[in-house]
Structure formats: structure tokens, C-alpha cells
Amino acid sequence: MTARDPLRLAILISGRGSNMAAIARACAAGRINAHIDLVLSERPGVAGLDTARAMGIETGTVAWPGAAERLHFERDLEAALAAARPDLIVLAGFMRILSEQFVTAHAGRILNIHPSLLPSYRGLHTHRRVLEAGDRVHGASVHFVTAELDGGPVILQSRVPVRPGDAEDTLSGRVQATEHIIYPRVIGWLADGRLAWHDDRPWLDGKPLAAPVVEDFP
């Protein structure tokens, strides 16, 4: 068996970067065969950029000129990514919507993590909406990015209970702790060749992935 080269990652963030840091720790510890070549933010000065630099990871910013200038932004983004030559673009709390053109150009090579059990609760404020609805379970989803917002095929979900007395902060903390486990796991599956994208859909262990893998957490 030939050893695979580490999967080259570019991670896009807009804020705290705790998922980026969890992926960086998994790479550094050798738990996944991947390497972060670049962390980019469209917001200068966010905490995640400091965290990445402190971990010895190259960082950059690409200015966001406004939604009307999305294609201009994506040209700059492509230029910043070109030097890093990533195998995989990892969206980790990246708060901008990428165009269909960008997503199609990188089909099967962009992942996102969303704090809900997709397809439920696409969009923002998921923890609050789950509490308002009185749901008993919640979670997070790692999915391939397609042109449909929060709509690409889901690969792995963490499912957590909603506890009596939960508030938005306790619930989001419980979900985020699981994000830091499932996101590196999916990247590891790609790095090991277990997960792949063919014929416009995900395959896991040589079979089309018909439904997300679900992992329960306490």
C-alpha cells in the first residue's frame, strides 16, 4: 500500500475559529492525514486568525466589498487560494455565501459545518430556533457545499439531547463540542480515501452515501 500525501486544506473563517483550531490540532497530532496550508478570513482582526498564527499556520485576509461585488471577491479569493493549491476548501464559520459559479468550479472539494440536523434549520440562529420549537434533539451537520445554501449532501451528523433548562449558550456549547469531533473526522475520511465525490454525490467506503452517518453524543 502506498502512503498518501497529506490532504492540503485551506480553511475559510469569519470569527472565532474554534473548528479551525480543532482541525489544526487533529492535523498536528497526526490523527488525520491532512495539513492546513492557509487560513483565510474576509474580516481582518478576527480571533481565529490570531489562533491560526499562534499555531504556526499561514493566514490571509480577502476583503469583502459587499454582496453586489461577490464575483470580484471570489476572484481575489481564487488568487489567494491559488498559491496554497488546496485539495479541499473547509468553511468553518465562514459567513459569506459563495456563488454558484465558485461552488461549481470546486464541486466535491468544499465542506461546511452547520449547527443543526440538516435539512432542519438551515440559516442562522439555529440554537434559538430549536429551543423555541421545543425540540428534544439537536446537533450539527458536516456537508458538501453545493449552490443550494445549507443544502448540499450531508456526510456526518452529531446528535445531542436538548436538556430541560437549556439556554442558547448551554445548547450551543454542547453542539459545538461535537462539531470539533465530527469535522476533523470527515476530513480524515477524505484524507484516507474512504470518502469521495463522484457523479455529483458522496461515496463512503465504495458505496453511494444514501443518508448521513449519525453519531449520538450525551
Ligand code: GRF
Ligand atoms: C459553528 O457553530 C459552525 O457550526 C457555524 O459557525 C460556527 C463557527 O464557530 N457554521 P467557530 O468560528 O468555528 O468557533
